[in-house]
Every structure is written in structure tokens, then in C-alpha cells.
Amino acid sequence: MGGSKKRKKDPHDGESPVDTSSDTEDNMEKYQVFKVSGYSRKYPENSPKSEFIVFLAHKDEKQLFTDKDRLAISHSIRKHCINGILHLKPINKYKIGITFDLSNNANVFIQNKKFMDELGLKASIPAIDTEVTGVLNSVPIDLSNKRIFSLIGSSRNVIQVRRFMRRVRNEGGSVSYQPTQTVAVTFASTELPQYVYLDSWRHEVSVYVPPVKQCLHCLKFGHIAKYCKNAEVCSVCTQNHNFKNCTEDPKNAKCNNCGGNHIAISNTCPQKKLKIEENKIRSKATKFSDLFNENSFPQLTMRNIETQVQNLTKSEPRLR
Incomplete structure (x- = not known):
């Protein structure tokens, strides 16, 4: 029987738009995320905050913090006479927070290359304390991210431009990404401007609601697979194997989070919908x-x- 073999339908197809660059060479360059070179987060000197946290992580992102690491950090802080520390606190297995009394002390610590190199660490300031992202609609798709940055006029400094791309599965099973008219703009500020001008066209700026984090390894919410240490769970049948090796018909799928009759990454999942609403409320509250x-x-x-x-x-x- 010389008929061609039909491709098995991927249960993960069509679940949600993908926010990434296109897979074609031209579009990868045109729609590549544009970031201002040389920019680094710093706390503003006039910040009304009373505490200023700096995150520490290993340069090897998969390396966990041990008791030995914590003792080494305490020793190095004394050795380098670092000022203004209020307290240290573990954030999770991969991250530690150092809280400072003044913005300047936190900013100076970030630049302490000798301290970081000695312990194999990297430091960062939370984006939530220094940046805010807004969304522009009806942006012509022919404009590259770099071009948008060069044309944009705002009362606040723009540090990143990123266009949303939609994932499309083509005939034959290949995947491509198509640009949308929606663009995310990140400002070096803690408050969005009401509007920006793009080549003299006025665009209202709306609040960006971040997507729900869902691990594609264990399927739980709140983290991504890169940092997951849990057992792998199939998004179709909830057993401990990859969904590509699952023999269960997706029509009989069982959600690992709510028990419903759908794959675990489906946007129809009540638990996922709840997380989405929580993100919306958190962004607007x-x-x-x-x-x-x-x-x-x-x-x-x-x-x-x-x-x-x-x-x-x-x-x-x-x-x-």
C-alpha cells in the first residue's frame, strides 16, 4: 500500500501564540528583540523605598546554593567590607537576596566584580523595582524592533522593544512565526507613560500582563522547565513520561492540575485561567x-x- 503515512497530531498544537522571533533568516534579524546596549539596572537615587534587594545567583544557573556557599558569602562580605547590608535571605534553591539600606549601597555592590568573581556569582536588581513594560497595538508589521526604537518618542527612557510573534504550523509539519501588530516596550521607570509617539503617530500604552509560567517538565505553575527538579509528567495522561512517547488518545487526556478532560497545558484549564486572572489583577492592582x-x-x-x-x-x- 503506497499511501503516505499521516503525521500524528501533536496535542500541543494551537494552544497559544508564541512570543519569539521568526525562524526565517530575514525575520530573525528584523524581529529580533532590541535591547539598549550597555544598559544595566540601577535603583534610582530618589527612590522612596526603605529597603533595596539585590539577587545573587551562581554563574552556572543550574548550580544550587549550599550551606558552604552561604558561609562563603558571609565571609566574603566581611572581607570586602561591604556597607549597608540589612540582612541576607534565601529566595529559592538557586537565588539569594541581600537587602541594603540605601539605593547607592545596592548599586555599588552590583558593580563589585572582585566579589562576584571570587565566588563565581552574578548579581541583579529585580526588574519590578526599576522597569515597567507596556503594550502598543496597531504597530505596522514592516517596522523592525530596532526601527521602532529609533522612531519612538516618550517621556520615559525606552530600554527594550519586542514584537509578539504568532506560531503557525504549516502543511508538512514545519513551524513558522508570523509577526503581529502588538509590540511590548520596556521603560526604565516604575510607571508607564500614558502614550508614546511612533513616527508622530500617537499610541496609547496599556499594561502588559505577563504570561502564566508553566513548567513543561512537571506541568506545575510558577516556574519553567529550565529550573525544574521534579519528575517529568506527561501532559496527556499524567504518567511519568514525555508526551511524545504517550500512546493515549488526546481525546482521553487528563489534566494533571485540575483533573479535567484536556491536556495539561491547555488554555481551557480552569486552574490556568485562574492563574491568568491573578496575573491581570496583580498587574492592575x-x-x-x-x-x-x-x-x-x-x-x-x-x-x-x-x-x-x-x-x-x-x-x-x-x-x-
Whole structure:
């Protein structure tokens, strides 16, 4: 029987858009994430915060922190006479946090190459304390990320431009990525501008809601496979093997997180939907005091801030 063999349907197809660069050579260059060269995170000198955390991790990202590492860090801190430390705290198996009293002390520590090299560590400041990402819509797909950066005008410094790409499975099973008109722009600020200008066209800036982190190894939420130490779980049948080796019909799939009749990475999963809503709330939530603090987090557009202030003072809301 000379008929061609049909490709087995991949149960992971079509689950969600993929945010990555295109697989063609031209598009990889055109839609490659653009980052400002030489930029490094620093706490602003006028920050209203009372504590400033710096994360430490091994240069080998898979290496865990041991008791020996913690003792070595304490010893090296004394040796190098590092100032302003309030306390040290383990964040997880791969990360330690050092909290400083002043922004300048934290910024100086980040640049302490001798300390880092001696222990094989790298230091970073949380993006949440120094950066904010917004979303622009209706951006022409012919514009490269680098070109968008060169054309953009904003009241806040732009440090990264990234276009969202949609994953498409072609006939024959190959995968390609198509650009969308949605672009994420990261600012060196803790508050989004209300709008930016792109080649004189005004674009409203909306809050970026980060995707839900789901491990493709153990299928749990909150981390990615790169750092997972759990046993592998099949997204189709929940057994301990890779989904590619599963013989179960995807129609009989069982979700490892909610027990429902769908694969574990499906966007229809009630548990995943709940996580998505939590991300939305976390991105938009605010406190009364935040409405009057330009450097506060979470991020809100100026329009949202003004509207909430007017509501609190019983003013008539401004028309959108």
C-alpha cells in the first residue's frame, strides 16, 4: 500500500501564540528583540523605598546554593567590607537576596566584580523595582524592533522593544512565526507613560500582563522547565513520561492540575485561567498611597491613576 503515512497530531498544537522571533533568516534579524546596549539596572537615587534587594545567583544557573556557599558569602562580605547590608535571605534553591539600606549601597555592590568573581556569582536588581513594560497595538508589521526604537518618542527612557510573534504550523509539519501588530516596550521607570509617539503617530500604552509560567517538565505553575527538579509528567495522561512517547488518545487526556478532560497545558484549564486572572489583577492592582507616588509599583497608566483619584475625591471622572 503506497499511501503516505499521516503525521500524528501533536496535542500541543494551537494552544497559544508564541512570543519569539521568526525562524526565517530575514525575520530573525528584523524581529529580533532590541535591547539598549550597555544598559544595566540601577535603583534610582530618589527612590522612596526603605529597603533595596539585590539577587545573587551562581554563574552556572543550574548550580544550587549550599550551606558552604552561604558561609562563603558571609565571609566574603566581611572581607570586602561591604556597607549597608540589612540582612541576607534565601529566595529559592538557586537565588539569594541581600537587602541594603540605601539605593547607592545596592548599586555599588552590583558593580563589585572582585566579589562576584571570587565566588563565581552574578548579581541583579529585580526588574519590578526599576522597569515597567507596556503594550502598543496597531504597530505596522514592516517596522523592525530596532526601527521602532529609533522612531519612538516618550517621556520615559525606552530600554527594550519586542514584537509578539504568532506560531503557525504549516502543511508538512514545519513551524513558522508570523509577526503581529502588538509590540511590548520596556521603560526604565516604575510607571508607564500614558502614550508614546511612533513616527508622530500617537499610541496609547496599556499594561502588559505577563504570561502564566508553566513548567513543561512537571506541568506545575510558577516556574519553567529550565529550573525544574521534579519528575517529568506527561501532559496527556499524567504518567511519568514525555508526551511524545504517550500512546493515549488526546481525546482521553487528563489534566494533571485540575483533573479535567484536556491536556495539561491547555488554555481551557480552569486552574490556568485562574492563574491568568491573578496575573491581570496583580498587574492592575493599586493602593490609595500609590495613586500619589510617581515611583510606586504596580504600574498604572496615568489615565487610570487620574480616574481613580477623581473617584476617591468624588470628582466627576474625565472623559476618555
